[in-house]
Amino acid sequence: MASRHSAYLRNGLRTAALALVIATTLAACKGGAGPAEAQAQTKSSEVEAIPVEVVEAARRPIAASYAGTAALEPRAESQVVAKTSGVALAVLVEEGQQVKAGQPLLRLDPDRARLSVAQAEAQMRKLENNYKRAQQLVAQQLISAGEVDQMRYDLENARATYNMTRLELSYTTVEAPISGVVASRSIKPGNFVQINTPILRIVDDSRLEATLNVPERELATMKAGLPVLMQVDALPGRAFQGVVDRVAPVVDAGSGTFRVIAAFDGGGALQPGMFGRIRIDYDQRPDALVVPRVALLDDGDPAMFVIRDGKASRVPVKVGYADGEWIEVREGIKPGEQVVTAGKVALREGSAVQVITAANGKQADKAVAGTGAAATGAGQ
Known part of the structure; x- marks a missing residue:
């Protein structure tokens, strides 16, 4: 019994000693990790420089527009129409052809119009002869003056009819009302053309x-x-x-x-x-201070980030004329100052920056995009 009791006592002492060693080791390990953890936290708290692209403000001519x-x-345009009816015998122009005012464009069948002219001319000649004889008879007092006046009116009416038929005959040749180019043609030889039908379009x-x-x-x-x-x-x-x-x-x-x-x-x-x-x-x-338009911030009043002492400074500006990709700055910055054109979305007042040249523009865009995403996530 005594020997068995001694064995239990020795086992208990060994267990207590082992527990003491483990506790001491853990404490030592915990105490040794303190400086390293503090150092890691210090490094993570440091602000990394944000990659940006910049352009110097310079003077150049700019226009207000x-x-x-x-x-x-076209300054002038004409829809050519037929002023009389008839069959198209010949189309004298094609689309795309240059024409002059008065140039023939289309010829219609003139036979019916010519017959009308001949008939009107014969009637007019008859009345002219009757009127001449009446003037002789009135001098001899063989007819009254009223009859002579009626003959004169009839003759004038016949002359008007004759002139009208001649005008109708002239309409069988369609002429260009203006100079220009034939833009479209909607008639072919052999087609019957109705009066006042559009057949050609001419543009000056x-x-x-x-x-x-x-x-x-x-x-x-x-x-x-x-x-x-x-x-x-x-x-x-x-x-x-x-x-x-x-x-x-x-x-x-x-x-x-x-x-x-x-x-x-x-x-x-x-x-x-x-x-x-x-x-x-x-x-x-002619001598305006200009920067790229992309340098302007999109958050309210006109402003842009300017690099001063290696840090970004948000500067309010007064802008003037805009010309293409350039914009005039009348107040806020000076010639030669560097304004941020790419990477400004990740910047805050006083942010440390790393200027990346335009040759590395693609790398800068990727870096800026990554930084901007991180800044957005932190803001949330």
Whole structure:
């Protein structure tokens, strides 16, 4: 019994000693990990530099302009119609052909009209002879003056009828009312043409016009003679010069706009019906301080991030004219200052930045996108 009791005592002492060793080891391990954990927390709390792209504010010419879209229209257009009926014997022009005013376009069968002219002429000649004889007889007092007057009226009526038949005969040859190009033809030789039926369409493409509906706030800036620049979708990469031809100074009450008509030289690459983007320059500033338009922030009043001492500073600005991708800055920044053009979504006031050149633009975009996503998630 005594030996068995001693064995139990020895086992209990060993268990207690082992527990003491384990507790001591755990305490030592916990105490040793404290400085490393603090160091990791310190590193994670450090603010990483945000990659951005920048452009220096510089001086260059800039223009104040109004931009809009419109379709080109011919200055003159004519829908040619037949003024008499008949069978088309010959069509003298084709689509796309240039014609001059008065040029024959179509010939109709003239036989019926010629017979009418001959009949009217014979009647007129008969009345002319009767009137001459009546003048001799009235001098001899063989007929009354009233009978002579009636003969004169009949003769004038016959002459009018004769002239009318000659006019009808002339209508059998259809002539071009204006100079231009044949835009469409809806008649073929042998077709029967009804009176007042459209048969051809002629457009004067020597001068083309584009009509813009401009907001009434621009009424004071639009003047005749202003230069106009136009680009058309059908001719990419090309620009065409024009001029403001006239301004309608009446504002439409319904739309709040007025009409500005720009004119361009035709007869070349420009054609009626083309759709174009039009810019009218109404003022020029030869030495304006400009930055890319993408530098502007989209959160309220005009502002942009400027790099100062390696950090981003949000600066309110006063902007002026906008010209394409550039915008004028009249107050807020100085020439040579760097404004952020890419990466600004992740910036805050005082953020440390890392300037990435434009050559690494794709890498910068990826880095900025990742940083921006992280900033968005943190904000939530």
